[in-house]
Amino acid sequence: xxxxxxxxxxxxxxxxxxxxxxxxxxxxxxxxxxxxxxxxxxxxxxxxxxxxxxxxxxxxxxxxxxxxxxxxxxxxxxxxxxxxxxxxxxxxxxxxxxxxxxxxxxxxxxxxxxxxxxxxxxxxxxxxxxxxxx
Amino acid sequence: xxxxxxxxxxxxxxxxxxxxxxxxxxxxxxxxxxxxxxxxxxxxxxxxxxxxxxxxxxxxxxxxxxxxxxxxxxxxxxxxxxxxxxxxx
Numbered sequence: 001x002x003x004x005x006x007x008x009x010x011x012x013x014x015x016x017x018x019x020x021x022x023x024x025x026x027x028x029x030x031x032x033x034x035x036x037x038x039x040x041x042x043x044x045x046x047x048x049x050x051x052x053x054x055x056x057x058x059x060x061x062x063x064x065x066x067x068x069x070x071x072x073x074x075x076x077x078x079x080x081x082x083x084x085x086x087x088x089x090x091x092x093x094x095x096x097x098x099x100x101x102x103x104x105x106x107x108x109x110x111x112x113x114x115x116x117x118x119x120x121x122x123x124x125x126x127x128x129x130x131x132x133x134x
Numbered sequence: 135x136x137x138x139x140x141x142x143x144x145x146x147x148x149x150x151x152x153x154x155x156x157x158x159x160x161x162x163x164x165x166x167x168x169x170x171x172x173x174x175x176x177x178x179x180x181x182x183x184x185x186x187x188x189x190x191x192x193x194x195x196x197x198x199x200x201x202x203x204x205x206x207x208x209x210x211x212x213x214x215x216x217x218x219x220x221x222x223x
Contacts, residue, residue, distance in 0.1 A: 007138040010183060014142035014149075017176050021152035024172055030164050033156075037168055041175035045201075048142075048182040052194065061191040068178070068194065072201055079171060079208035086215035087164035109220070 006051045013047030016040045029095040030087045038080040045072050139187045146183070149176050163221070167211045174204030 023036025046069045053065035089109065094101060106115045153176065157169040178197045185193035215221075 003135060006186075007135060010138055010142045010186070011145075013179060014145040014183075017179055018145045018149045018152075020172060021149035021156075021176070024156045024169060025152045030162065030168070033165065034168050037172045037175075041172050045175050045178045045182075048179045049197075052182045052185055055186045056191050058191070061194065064191075064194045064198065065182075068197055068201060071198070072175075072178070075201070075205040076175075079205055079212075082212040083164060083167055083171070083208055086212040087162070089220070090162075090164065090215050090218065091220040092162045092164050 002054055006054050009047050009051035009054070013044040013051065016044035016047065020044065028097075030092045031084060032095065034080055034084055038076050042072055042076045045069075136187075139183055142183055143180065146176050146180050150180075163211075163215060167208065167215075170211075171204060171208055174200055174207075 020037045020040035024033050027033045027036055049065045049068050053062040106117060153169045153172045157166050160166040160169060178200050181193055181197040185191060
C-alpha cells in the first residue's frame with residue numbers, strides 16, 4: 001500500500017515539475033512564466049518530499065522532509081514576488097494580449113509614488129513632513 | 135519500484151533540459167532568474183528521488199541547503215536588478 005502511494009507521489013511530483021518547465025518554455029512573458037513555475041514546481045517538490053517521508057518513516061527523516069516542505073512553501077511566494085517586482089521595474093515587456101495593467105497608470109517609476117485612484121485636488125497636494133529629506 | 139524511480143528521474147531530467155532552454159534563450163535577465171529558480175526546485179526533487187533510490191536519508195540535508203541557497207540567490211538577483219534601474223536586454 002505504502003509502495004503504491006509512494007510511487008504515485010513520485011510520479012505526480014515529477015510530472016508537475018515537467019509541466020512547470022513546459023510552461024516556462026511555452027508561455028509568452030515573464031509574469032505568465034512565473035505563474036507556471038512557482039506554483040507547479042513548489043507542489044512537485046512538496047509531493048516528492050512527502051514520498052521521501054513515507055519511504056523512510058523515521059521521526060528524524062520525516063521531520064526534515066516536512067521542514068523542507070514548509071521552507072519551500074514559505075519562501076517560494078516571497079521569491080516570486082520579489083522577482084516579479086524587479087522584473088516589472090526593469091521594464092520587462094508584457095504579453096501583447098495582456099488585458100489589464102493597473103500599475104502602469106497609477107505608478108510613477110521615477111519617484112516610486114503610487115496613486116490609489118481616490119485622490120482629490122485637496123489631498124493630492126504633497127504635504128512635507130519635518131523629517132523629510134531635502 | 136525501480137521503474138517508477140527511473141521514470142520520475144527521466145521526467146525531471148527532461149524538465150531540467152526545458153529549463154535550460156529558457157535559461158539559454160530567455161530574452162531578459164528576470165526570465166533567466168526564473169529559470170534558475172526552477173532549476174533549484176527540480177534539483178531538490180531529484181535529490182529526494184535519489185535519497186529514496188539509495189536509502190540514504192542524509193541526502194535530505196543537501197536538499198535543505200539547495201532550497202535555502204536558491205532563495206538567497208533569488209533575493210540577491212532581485213536586489214541587483216532593482217538597483218540597476220530600467221534595462222533593455
